Every structure is written in structure tokens, then in C-alpha cells.
Amino acid sequence: MIQKESRGKKLLTLFFSMLYISAFTFGGGFVIVNFMRRRFVDELHWIDEQEMLDMVSLAQSSPGAIAVNAAILVGWKVGGFAGMLAAVLGTVIPPMVILSVISLFYQAFAANRYVALCLRGMSCGVAAVILDVALSLGKSVLKTGKWVHYAVMAAAFAATFFFRVNVVWIILCAAAVGIALEAAARKGGRKS
Amino acid sequence: MMLLQLFLSFLQIGMFSIGGGYAAIPLIRSQTVEIHPWLTETQFMDLATIAEMTPGPIAVNGATFVGLKVAGLPGALAATLGCILPSMILVSLLSWIYRRYREMSALQNVLGSLRPAVVALILSAGLNMLLQNLFGGRSISLSGISWAGAALFAAAFLALRKWKFNPILVMAACGAGGLILGLLGVF
Structure with a gap:
């Protein structure tokens, strides 16, 4: 393996890879992670398959955008702190530019009757997409068969939908339940 | 600030x-x-x-x-x-x-x-x-419902859930649907 293929060049490759993937990947974090695997595992051979899988599951279970999280992990692995910065910049620049352009048009066109109709129609589709995702995820929670999970799900829904409790509190309460469960499981002698 | x-x-x-x-x-x-x-x-x-x-x-x-x-x-x-x-x-x-x-x-x-x-x-x-x-x-209430909106939502939901259509495609189709229904004066 050639370790010293010029660090600067490696960082540039990392930056432009993320820039390209981020600019052309529609469909959110789960999709972009696949493209990253193809690029960094199959094409560049910077990361092996198993480590990439670990990174993906870490990125998905950590707070924040999955794509940004995955970029941070790949960046550290490939080029340390500078690599992390290069990967994150590459990931956020395309959406920032695209959304800036759209915002410009939005301010001007949102009042236009045809644009408004289109947006209203699309937002019916967005509601369907979000509810479809919620149902699929909900099914997987139901499959766990853990009554604590059912209770957390029901309580969280009631708190947010009916009582408009701040979302942050709901997440913190659920995390507290998770920590309590994990502590109890460890005390009970289950090896992690 | x-x-x-x-x-x-x-x-x-x-x-x-x-x-x-x-x-x-x-x-x-x-x-x-x-x-x-x-x-x-x-x-x-x-x-x-x-x-x-x-x-x-x-x-x-x-x-x-x-x-x-x-x-x-x-x-x-x-x-x-x-x-x-x-x-x-x-x-x-x-x-x-x-x-x-x-x-x-x-x-x-x-x-x-x-x-x-x-x-x-x-x-x-x-x-x-x-x-x-x-x-x-x-x-x-039933009288205040937007039926065109309900129809768009139902069609989109069915397309995603049953036929596993690409979400981007479904949303784009809903946009076109909204425009057409709106021009017909029912949305």
C-alpha cells in the first residue's frame, strides 16, 4: 500500500468525492451511505467492508444527519482532523448552494398561483412519504415484542400530538428510559 | 442576537x-x-x-x-x-x-x-x-375537508405502500396533480 500518495491530494479526492455524492444523491441518509460505500470501499479501497458497515450503523444511531455523520467517520479515518473537515465541507456545500438558489426563487414565486398549487399538491405527497416511513418504522418497533417500547411509543405520540410537549424533552425522556433499561440489563448479569 | x-x-x-x-x-x-x-x-x-x-x-x-x-x-x-x-x-x-x-x-x-x-x-x-x-x-369536520387533497394523499400513499414507487416520483406526480386539479378549480 502506498501510504504517502501526497496527503493534500488525498484530502482533495475526499472533498470532491463527498461533494459529488452529496450533490447528486436524492433520497436521504440511507441512500447516500450506499454511494459512500461504493466510492470508498469498492473504488478507492480506503476502507474495508466491515469497518464501513460499523461506520454506517454508528452514523445511523448518532444524533444529526446520517450523511454528515458518515462523512465525519470516513473523514477521520482517511485524513484525521483535516480529513473530517474536508469531508463535512464537501457534504454540506451542495445542499447549501442548492437551497440558497431555491430560497431566492421561493421568495419570488411562492405567491404565484401555479407554483403554490404545485407545492400544495406535492405536500400531499410529502405527507404520504412521511407516514409511509413512520408505518414501516412502527412495524419494526412492534416486531421487537418489548412492551416498554410500545409504552414509550404511545406516550411519545400522545405527548407530541395532543399535548404539544417540546420534542427535546420527549427525546431526553426516552433516552432516560433507555439508560435505565441498559443499566438494569447489566445488573441482571447479561453480558453486553 | x-x-x-x-x-x-x-x-x-x-x-x-x-x-x-x-x-x-x-x-x-x-x-x-x-x-x-x-x-x-x-x-x-x-x-x-x-x-x-x-x-x-x-x-x-x-x-x-x-x-x-x-x-x-x-x-x-x-x-x-x-x-x-x-x-x-x-x-x-x-x-x-x-x-x-x-x-x-x-x-x-x-x-x-x-x-x-x-x-x-x-x-x-x-x-x-x-x-x-x-x-x-x-x-x-367532514364538510371542511379538501377532497382533492385527500385523493392526492390516498393515491400517493397507495403508490408508496403497495407498489413501492420511488418517493421523488410520487411527490413530483402529486405536484402535477395539484396543478391540474387546481386549474380545474377543485383544489
Whole structure:
């Protein structure tokens, strides 16, 4: 393996890879992670398959955008702190530019009757997409068969939908339940 | 002052949205519609639509859109920085722990139990958006329902659930449907 293929060049490759993937990947974090695997595992051979899988599951279970999280992990692995910065910049620049352009048009066109109709129609589709995702995820929670999970799900829904409790509190309460469960499981002698 | 508020709001969004973009939607709504008067309900729905239709993380899209609207380019930068900073600190830390111990099960167990709550939040965000589409802020009653909106939603839901159509395609089709129904004067 050639370790010293010029660090600067490696960082540039990392930056432009993320820039390209981020600019052309529609469909959110789960999709972009696949493209990253193809690029960094199959094409560049910077990361092996198993480590990439670990990174993906870490990125998905950590707070924040999955794509940004995955970029941070790949960046550290490939080029340390500078690599992390290069990967994150590459990931956020395309959406920032695209959304800036759209915002410009939005301010001007949102009042236009045809644009408004289109947006209203699309937002019916967005509601369907979000509810479809919620149902699929909900099914997987139901499959766990853990009554604590059912209770957390029901309580969280009631708190947010009916009582408009701040979302942050709901997440913190659920995390507290998770920590309590994990502590109890460890005390009970289950090896992690 | 406004920049600091934007930064702090999106810091919370970045810190507490666990499980990808859909988890960020309820948090963005809470921060930009309920807590701060930055977006109207309609503007928020437009933002969600635009964020879904364009590449890039929903939270970053939201940060740019809201930041620009509230405080121009500095606002967009402050909000975006806020939403990626928690990841940069936390995930870097996790990356270090992973490299050292290769053992994450305790953390992943705890985060895994957040999942039911996150699902509930996403469900609630979806329902809110559906109700807004069907009743547009009016009280919920059969006479006030937008039948065209209901039909669009039902068709989209069926296409996604039963036939597994590509979501981007479904949303684009709904846009075209909205335009046609609107021109016919029923939407």
C-alpha cells in the first residue's frame, strides 16, 4: 500500500468525492451511505467492508444527519482532523448552494398561483412519504415484542400530538428510559 | 442576537434528531413554527416539500432555508454550523472510542431504545402535515375537508405502500396533480 500518495491530494479526492455524492444523491441518509460505500470501499479501497458497515450503523444511531455523520467517520479515518473537515465541507456545500438558489426563487414565486398549487399538491405527497416511513418504522418497533417500547411509543405520540410537549424533552425522556433499561440489563448479569 | 438564536435552535435540531432526516422534521417544526415565529405553517410545509425534493440532509436544507429567510447569508451559515456542530463533536468522539475499543453495544442499546419515540414523532409530524393539507387550519369536520387533497394523499400513499414507487416520483406526480386539479378549480 502506498501510504504517502501526497496527503493534500488525498484530502482533495475526499472533498470532491463527498461533494459529488452529496450533490447528486436524492433520497436521504440511507441512500447516500450506499454511494459512500461504493466510492470508498469498492473504488478507492480506503476502507474495508466491515469497518464501513460499523461506520454506517454508528452514523445511523448518532444524533444529526446520517450523511454528515458518515462523512465525519470516513473523514477521520482517511485524513484525521483535516480529513473530517474536508469531508463535512464537501457534504454540506451542495445542499447549501442548492437551497440558497431555491430560497431566492421561493421568495419570488411562492405567491404565484401555479407554483403554490404545485407545492400544495406535492405536500400531499410529502405527507404520504412521511407516514409511509413512520408505518414501516412502527412495524419494526412492534416486531421487537418489548412492551416498554410500545409504552414509550404511545406516550411519545400522545405527548407530541395532543399535548404539544417540546420534542427535546420527549427525546431526553426516552433516552432516560433507555439508560435505565441498559443499566438494569447489566445488573441482571447479561453480558453486553 | 438573531444569529445566536438561529445557531442555538439548529444546535438543538442537530443534537436531538436521531435516526436520519425524518427525525429532524418534527424538531424543525417545533423550533421554527412553534417556539420561534420564523415560519408559517404553510411555509414550513413548503420547506419540508423542498427539502424532500432536493439532495442533501433535511436538517442542512432546513438550516439554509430558514437562516436565509430570517437573517440572510450569515443566518444560513450560523444555522448550518449549529446543526452540524453536535455531530462533529459527538461523532468524532464516537469515532475515537470505536477506534480504541471497537465496542459500542451499550451506547447502541441506549440509542436503540430511542427508536420508538422517534417513530412516534415522525408519525405525529406526518399526521400534522396531512391534517394541514386536508383542512388547512380549519377545524376538523367532514364538510371542511379538501377532497382533492385527500385523493392526492390516498393515491400517493397507495403508490408508496403497495407498489413501492420511488418517493421523488410520487411527490413530483402529486405536484402535477395539484396543478391540474387546481386549474380545474377543485383544489
